[in-house]
Amino acid sequence: MKLPLALALLLCPAIVHAHLISTGLGPVYDGITHFALTPEDVLPVVALAVLAGLRGKVHARRAIFVLPLAWLAGGIVGASSRVAMPEALAWLPLLAMGGLVAADLRLSPTATTAIAAVLGLLLGGANGAAMAQAGAGLRGVTGIAAAVFVVATLASAGTVAWQSGWMRIAWRVAGSWIAAGGLLLLGWSLR
Amino acid sequence: MIKRTILLFLVLLASPALAHVQPGEAGGFVSGFLHPISGLDHVLAMVAVGLWGAQLGAPAIWLLPVTFPLVMAFGGFLGLVGVPLPGVEFGIAASAILLGAAVMTERRPPLYVAAALVGLFAIFHGHAHGTELPPGQSGLLYSLGFVVATGCLHAIGIAIGAIHRWPTGQVALRIAGGGVGIAGLFFLWQAAT
Numbered sequence: 001m002k003l004p005l006a007l008a009l010l011l012c013p014a015i016v017h018a019h020l021i022s023t024g025l026g027p028v029y030d031g032i033t034h035f036a037l038t039p040e041d042v043l044p045v046v047a048l049a050v051l052a053g054l055r056g057k058v059h060a061r062r063a064i065f066v067l068p069l070a071w072l073a074g075g076i077v078g079a080s081s082r083v084a085m086p087e088a089l090a091w092l093p094l095l096a097m098g099g100l101v102a103a104d105l106r107l108s109p110t111a112t113t114a115i116a117a118v119l120g121l122l123l124g125g126a127n128g129a130a131m132a133q134a135g136a137g138l139r140g141v142t143g144i145a146a147a148v149f150v151v152a153t154l155a156s157a158g159t160v161a162w163q164s165g166w167m168r169i170a171w172r173v174a175g176s177w178i179a180a181g182g183l184l185l186l187g188w189s190l191r
Numbered sequence: 192m193i194k195r196t197i198l199l200f201l202v203l204l205a206s207p208a209l210a211h212v213q214p215g216e217a218g219g220f221v222s223g224f225l226h227p228i229s230g231l232d233h234v235l236a237m238v239a240v241g242l243w244g245a246q247l248g249a250p251a252i253w254l255l256p257v258t259f260p261l262v263m264a265f266g267g268f269l270g271l272v273g274v275p276l277p278g279v280e281f282g283i284a285a286s287a288i289l290l291g292a293a294v295m296t297e298r299r300p301p302l303y304v305a306a307a308l309v310g311l312f313a314i315f316h317g318h319a320h321g322t323e324l325p326p327g328q329s330g331l332l333y334s335l336g337f338v339v340a341t342g343c344l345h346a347i348g349i350a351i352g353a354i355h356r357w358p359t360g361q362v363a364l365r366i367a368g369g370g371v372g373i374a375g376l377f378f379l380w381q382a383a384t
Binding site: 039040090094099102169172173176177179180181183184185186187188189190191 | 268
């Protein structure tokens with residue numbers, strides 16, 4: 001009895017899943033999970049939402065719809081062409097978005113919308129190419145765009161609601177942390 | 192019997208599958224977060240920045256926490272790409288001495304002088320983090336960890352500095368500044384030996 005047990009323990013080790021490959025719930029959930037576990041994607045989205053929220057409701061309302069739609073459009077292009085922003089440039093959205101929040105720039109609603117569109121197209125394109133390679137395709141990109149909408153909405157709503165006094169400084173400090181992370185990521189990529 | 196013993200021995204010797212990085216490597220946010228707070232020189236200097244900011248009041252009290260992470264990250268960037276910065280340990284010790292002295296004497300220089308001084312020290316601290324960062328899997332999370340930890344140390348300093356509104360608190364802050372300065376002298380002696 002002990003011998004078969006020992007053999008079973010030796011011969012039937014479980015496969016170690018060091019990284020998330022699939023949630024087992026389908027490509028939409030795979031996309032959502034991919035987004036949630038990728039700080040290079042989440043942090044620029046949060047930074048853009050905070051940037052829009054700091055400027056007010058008009059900016060926030062535009063950003064939360066333009067960003068996921070642009071993300072979806074970029075994802076479709078990326079998934080079909082498999083051409084996307086190089087991974088070595090992952091620092092750029094972090095540094096740019098975090099820097100804008102830290103500086104608390106007074107942008108026009110059009111400028112905020114344009115920034116949201118560019119960010120969505122760039123990161124969505126990268127996601128689309130990655131999803132296509134992983135076999136998740138457009139449904140994966142749809143899941144990511146939905147997650148982007150939820151995160152951007154929550155972050156911008158929080159920023160619009162809480163920005164008096166110290167809270168505004170706290171948002172700017174958070175932006176400077178994101179920008180600092182981007183600068184250091186550039187250093188890591190050049191190391 | 193021998194085979195069974197060998198099999199059991201092999202089972203008991205089976206090592207755990209370490210699918211992720213070993214402790215101490217740049218594996219993520221927590222290890223990065225622990226990096227600055229594991230060195231007393233960094234802790235005291237960063238808390239002193241917060242104390243000084245609280246003494247100086249607005250706009251320094253909010254300008255420093257916004258700009259410091261960026262300047263520190265620039266220092267870290269220099270360290271990561273291999274740009275040498277001579278005398279980093281001396282610079283860190285000097286930061287504790289001078290920031291402690293500034294808190295002790297409640298020195299109120301013009302804002303740009305205070306910002307330049309703190310920025311210079313931020314480069315030294317950032318460079319030290321950048322060169323001390325071990326290679327790992329998630330440079331971004333590690334970097335965010337040590338940036339956030341530094342920001343938290345500033346916040347602790349600012350929170351402690353809130354006692355500056357009371358006369359007794361002002362004296363206590365000056366004493367604390369003196370303590371940081373003395374610790375800085377010790378760090379300087381350590382760096383020299």
